[in-house]
Amino acid sequence: MLSIRNLHAGIEEKKILKGLNLEINAGEVHAIMGPNGSGKSTLASVLAGREHYEVSEGSVEFLGKNLLELSPEARAGEGLFLAFQYPIEIAGLTTTNFIKTAVNEIRKYRGEQPLDAVQFLKMMKEKMALMNIDQSLLSRSLNEGFSGGEKKRNEIFQMAMLQPKLAILDETDSGLDIDAIRIVANGVNKLRNKDNAVLLVTHYQRLLDYIVPDFVHVLYNGQIVKSGPKELALELEERGYDFIKNEVNAAQEA
Amino acid sequence: MNTIENIKERFQELQSANGNKLKSLEQNAFDAFNKMGIPTARHEEWKYTRIGNVFNKELHFKPTSTITPQELDQMRLPGHENANEIVFVNGIFSTSLSNVRSKELTVKSLKEASAGEFSEIVSKNLGNSNRYSKDGIHALNSAFAHEGVFIHISNGKIAEHPVYIYHITDARETNVLAQPRNLVYVSERAEIEFAETHFTLGVSESFTNEVLEIVVEKDANVSYYKIQNDKEQSSQVCTTHFRQVGKSYIHAVTISLNGGMVRNNLNITLEAEHAEAHLYGLYFLQGNSHVDNHTVVDHVKANCLSNELYKGIVSDNATAVFNGKIFVQPHAQKTNAYQSNKNILLSEGASVNTKPQLEIFADDVKCSHGCTVGQLDEEGLFYLRSRGISEDTARSLLVHAFAIDILEHVKPAILRSYVDKLIFERLEFETS
16 A cells, blocks of 8 residues: 655755655554654655655655655545644634535545535534544634644544545654543544554554554664564563664664 | 816815805815825825825716616625615715615715704714824815715614615726715614725726714614725725714724725724723735725723724735724723734735834723734645645635634624625635
């Protein structure tokens, strides 16, 4: 589904990703972990098409298309979704209006008819129940005055509405207490199926207790330096990132 | 002949008429006009609005233009079926096109009103705006005051029908100078809603120099909506002057979308304790429009509240000016006065000059002001686009979100949907 080869990218003059490789297939959950500054959020930003990030080398293929050539909205149309680490507050735009526009713009991109008000409401009710979200929250301005938990729940609610093929969750657990993590993780788990994939970007292991990954990758200094099964995350939690750093540095010296 | 000569000729013509009680007021104003002339950029209040430019072409008084009811129909605001409609054509009140439905409403020429039962109200209030608008443009309007209209809203009655005021400029034949003048008296306990708008027929240049003075008595409640969406060759200076002489409530919303050079002077004087005034404005400009909002809120008495929020969206080569003055006079203790002006520039060529001005002479008051000029939030734009929303739609959604807290203050549903429609057209939203 997603194939990242030798990706070099950075912001302005600063190189952050330095030859990253990653393959994700349908039905899989991948976790990317790494210390601060290793390039986790840069990867998420580059994949979603955030401005000011420049790719100097390498390729990213998503469902057979060159992802890097697509606008952010086309990427969403193709089935990519980024759950933001810091969801943006937009005063004056209700979540309902926002999500309705998004759903129908994506349908338009795919050559489908827009949903009418009845179909849209039905779909929204279903997904609200899934995410345990209240109508009153959706009638409010997008993320404005939402608690940290509400913002992240709203992200996953959007994911449920847009039904992406690949969802990238950027530090979705940051700033959440255990109860909130559980609600968010539950939502993600209910949305998982054999046709879609999830890429979790996280600093801590604790989210992986609730969304169990098939693969764990360690990102350090702009590269994936170690990959393994879910147990790798536990090892990182226990030993910290230093042992990875030491391993990498030792290998470089040798 | 040039415009100034046309003005002089017209003034002499009108002054020779008999029975004009406002003659000396007009003569004084005309002298003041001759003395001060058209304000230039050296005039502090006209620094950014070069109103002299509208006099570069020869403008004519066209008091006898005829507009047919069919022509008027295309220009009427929605909800007119239930409204009192007061129509000015080229600045002159048109009895035949106007329609007064409410018995609480009396409409007379100022010439007539200044001589009859309302003479005291007229002499006490006509020209009160001179205190704040000290320039030749304002004096020029006053020099022709007797041609204006007096509107009386009677005691304790609730006018269930809104009052729509239309200023129609017939510029089909020639360049037009129009000078509508209104004095409105809102009696105790009256509740009234005004909507005011301008339309130009034809493609010649025009300049409307309007003065509307509204006196608001105790326990009255006045809503006032001004919608400016005229042609680019139509310029305006509109002075709206509210005097709250009793404890009363004012809600004023000014929406400016199109026009040539537009200057709005909105004055509110809170002259009785516990009076309350709310002022909202939205200017959403494109092309070469220039819209200048000068507001004055004068807290004369203690324990009053004023709240002002103006927002601007400026694109293309349009320019906007906001100048908000708040005075708190020495005895106006316990004043609450708030002011905010926020702007978004959508293009390189767009510009805004914004200036809050607070002059506080009392010590026990709560006042705040602030202004911002920025661009559309890039992060917000990316957030929307990452959800599949095209860049153009995302921009429109963000601009609309910015404007909405002004639009929400257009309370009558029928006017709100009219304004929404104009905004959606501007944003190129598909209305679904």
